[in-house]
Amino acid sequence: MNNWISKITLFFKNIITNKVLIITIFAFLIIFIILIPYTENYLWDNSIMKILSKGSFSSYNTFDLSYNTAGNPSSRFNMLQSIDLYSFQKTLLYWISLIIIWILTFFLYIFGLFKLYSSLFSNTRKLLLLLIIVALVTLLIKILQPLSPFIAPIPFAAIVVSILFNPVVSLFTIVHLSIVAALFFYLDFSLFIILLFSSVISVYTVKNAVQRTMIVRAGVEIAIANVFLITLFGVLLRITPQQIIIFCFWGILNGLISSILSLGLLPFLENIFNIITPMRLVELSNPNHYLLKKLMVEAPGTYQHSLMVANLAEAAAEAIGANGLLVRIGCYYHDVGKLKRPLFFIENQKWADNPHNKLAPQLSATIITNHTKDGVSLLREYRLPAFLYDFVREHHGKGLVAYFYRQMLQQKDKNFDEEEFRYDGPKPQSKETALLMLADTIEAAVRSLEKPTPNKIESLIDKLFKEKLNDNQLDSAPLTLLELTTIKEAFVRILVNTFHNRIEYPEVDTENGETGSSN
Helix, strand or coil: CHHHHHHHHHHHHHHHHCHHHHHHHHHHHHHHHHHCCCCHHHHHHHHHHHHHHHCCCCCCCHHHHHHHCCCCHHHHHHHHHHCCCCCHHHHHHHHHHHHHHHHHHHHHHHHHHHHHCHHHHHCHHHHHHHHHHHHHHHHHHHHHCCCCHHHCCHHHHHHHHHHHCCHHHHHHHHHHHHHHHHHHCCCCHHHHHHHHHHHHHHHHHHCCCCCCHHHHHHHHHHHHHHHHHHHHHHHHCCCCHHHHHHHHHHHHHHHHHHHHHHHHHHHHHHHHCCCCCHHHHHHHCCCCCHHHHHHHHHCHHHHHHHHHHHHHHHHHHHHHCCCHHHHHHHHHHCCHHHHCCHHHCHHHCCCCCCHHHHCCHHHHHHHHHCHHHHHHHHHHHCCCCCHHHHHHHHCCCCCECHHHHHHHHCCCCCCCCHHHHECCCCCCCCHHHHHHHHHHHHHHHHHCCCCCCHHHHHHHHHHHHHHHHHCCCCCCCCCCHHHHHHHHHHHHHHHHHHCCCCCCEEEEECCCCEEEEEC
16 A cells, blocks of 8 residues: 555655656646536527527527527537538547647747747746646636636736736746637637736736735726726627626726735645745845844844845845845844744843853853754744745855854863754855855954954955955855855945944033033
């Protein structure tokens, strides 16, 4: 039994890691979904349209066509055959044409994504998510088909894909889905234009969204666009006012459903697929967040240090084109592990005695280096996103706790390993975590300077950068030498403006009218 379970597990793992197989499976899944609604009902309805357009009623009236043969496929097909609108050959050609059109559309969609957003194909999880969204929306179009063509939730896909991926991927996706919807509804060109246009509007509404209220706004804009376009095409196609009003109702409902579905599913998809969105980052930046508030109350020195590090790292990130908001949030949470033993870190000691004075250097180094492990444990306990783990683990890399290492060197007992005084790592793997490492080191060092001047600050930054490079802590980070120079310049600018000299304000003696000086 266990052998069979392991074989099945291995089979599904192989499927998930094979991107070509994933794409193929989803292609056939969507073909199946598309074919389901194209039963005899479709042929029947389409044939009625042809009959009415040609005026070929023969011996049948409209009532006969619509109701008398309902639910009786053999009667329907006999009637169509009698007026030469149904034959096996015509039906077969129809199915083949439909499948070829859809296959061409799907693979043009995949090819376009590969050319413009090739990084998507190196991330199996995100590729799988995109294809799930495409299949889900295709299925919803099919389910909602009996209600109205204007309820097709393509704007929902536009919103979700734009936020989870980017606007370019979203535009490709909505063009593909709009073609699918047109295939569902008798190759209706006006429907294609209406769904495409309202979806494009939603893409540009949410492309820079940092608050979830923007999704509600997108829903309203979708509804307005649908009403406008449905009315426009209704006039052009000479549809009755009553029908236009009904179609507009479904268009408004489409906007509402798209925004509600997006608001409900986005947090779920963000968590399941571990995707970082600007809205999620903004929510994590709230100072009233339970873990940040706990840090502010129980380790105020660490909290202030984190804010200063965030300012430095974000400025440097924007200077080199990295994700400034992401690095700021990473900085906020990078030292939460210090909450376990806040008084063992100098910034929280205030006027209290330093507890390290009573400990052996090795034990002190262990306490200091463990704050990264404690931080990851806290993040898991509070169920915070997994991307924060990287900032906590990597912000010291495999760096040396130099202070206690030097203390140990002064001991008589030399029987110790340098690795005992190093963090577990790993070294920074991204630009954002590397920026955090540099900003964290430099902020703490500059704060310890007596009477910091621009020259002192710049010299110290140069020295610390060289130490990190010589210690190979930046080997895994994708930073160039030019970017490191830009980062240094950003740090110097921020720190010089922060630690500027202050003038002495005169102190007024209110009794004698004399002035003195005061800091």
